[in-house]
Amino acid sequence: MSLLDAAAITPEVPLMKAMVLHATGEALRLEQRALPAPGPGEIRVRVEACAVCRTDLHVVDGDLPPGPLPIIPGHEVVGIVEAQGEGVDTPALGTRVGIPWLGHSCGHCPYCASQRENLCDAPAFTGYTRDGGFASHIVADAAFCFPLIGFDDPVAAAPLMCAGLIGWRTLKLAGEAQRVGLYGFGAAAHLIAQLCRWQGREVYAFTRAGDEGAQQLALSLGARWAGSSGEAPPVPLDAALIFAPVGALVPLALRAVRKGGRVVCGGIHMSDIPQFPYSLLWEERQVLSVANLTRDDAHEFLALAPQAGVRATTHVYRLEQANDALADLRAGHFQGAAVLVP
Incomplete structure (x- = not known):
């Protein structure tokens, strides 16, 4: 739905903004959508920042096998939990969380059963097979989100979710x-x-x-x-x-x-x-x-990063400038990481 179509939604329906990929090789489109409700086992997160990864370029440019379209890219997401689906009590409402590339694993294939969920036979990937963080809000599997206690700067924390x-x-x-x-x-x-x-x-x-x-x-x-x-x-x-x-x-x-x-x-x-x-x-x-990541990787790194004083060099873009951020990344116009802020 384009911004011009937003009038078709009644004013009582809460809206979210997103930069949406409709076809590989094309620019992302700014759209408004009805704010989604989290399903069982899910949370809805108000996005504070989403870093721009080279994998986002591979998704947008069509370098990876085709995924479902349209899709909202972005998998280095930091935000605040604002709604919980059925069966979710953690992370708690109001918690700052990080959402990574691996958005779900089946839990029962041979790889998941041997603590190699990064090789899962039936995975979901944030910003590739399920909607990602180039948006004002995102719905994610609660079990694949990480509380960011002590990470007070969402812009600095966002690149840790994949680059880190x-x-x-x-x-x-x-x-x-x-x-x-x-x-x-x-x-x-x-x-x-x-x-x-x-x-x-x-x-x-x-x-x-x-x-x-x-x-x-x-x-x-x-x-x-x-x-x-x-x-x-x-x-x-x-x-x-x-x-x-x-x-x-x-x-x-x-x-x-x-x-x-x-x-x-x-x-x-x-x-x-x-x-x-x-x-x-x-x-x-x-x-x-290296293929993807495991949740154990995330817990290890997020514990070590503050001890080591790891700090991202960031370049901030507005959400609406996502295409500019992708173009600048493609051309190597900055050092460090680009971060979108809704």
Whole structure:
């Protein structure tokens, strides 16, 4: 429904605003809708902030397999619980919560039964298969929302809901690596760099050639070295974490890691990995991928982030400027994370 159609809704019906994707490759449309009621097991949240993730670009641009349309994107959501569905008593009304990418898991497939709900056979994803946070309100599965006690700035907290959580899961797959390379120094890398330094790891940042802004941000956050992705680091790396959706970075990262090192791909989408010689993989180097997140990942990271003093560098846009935020992210016009505020 467009804003012009809003008159068809009687004044007694509460309304919400949303930026809606009707077809991949098209701009989002600002719409008004009747305020939804939460169903059993759900809560309705008044959105305070929603960060803009590169995965949102993949949804809007059609890089991912087609999901249901129309859809409201956005999966790095922070807001206040204002209504509870049947059977919900927590999170309580008035609680600030975070809503992540994984919006639901079936709970009974082999993956869920083995504590790998990130690989669930019948999942739901916020902003992709169920409406997300590019809106003034969102309905979410209460069991997949996280109370944000002590997170007093919703804008700063929003990027933690995906850039932070996926970054944390990616870092976990690096194991005990002490020298960690971060390829693509955007929203996720600039958060995980802070956590690495708090843990006593060495950080080496790789950016697009000539991106002095990203390199300076990395150095300001404690990186030992910052350079372009095509450069060799000054020392062999124990692990390389790839956050940029560029398959050509995989062989570059393999060249940069030591024998037995790991290359972890942290994105949901990546361009094709080019052919490379087996010698880059030999000597027990590993290439791993990260898929989604688990609620345990969220609880771990949200407990560690305040201790480590993790703080997001943010650029605020009004909800109505969602298309501008996506375009700026696509073009690399800012450092850190874009955040929409209704």
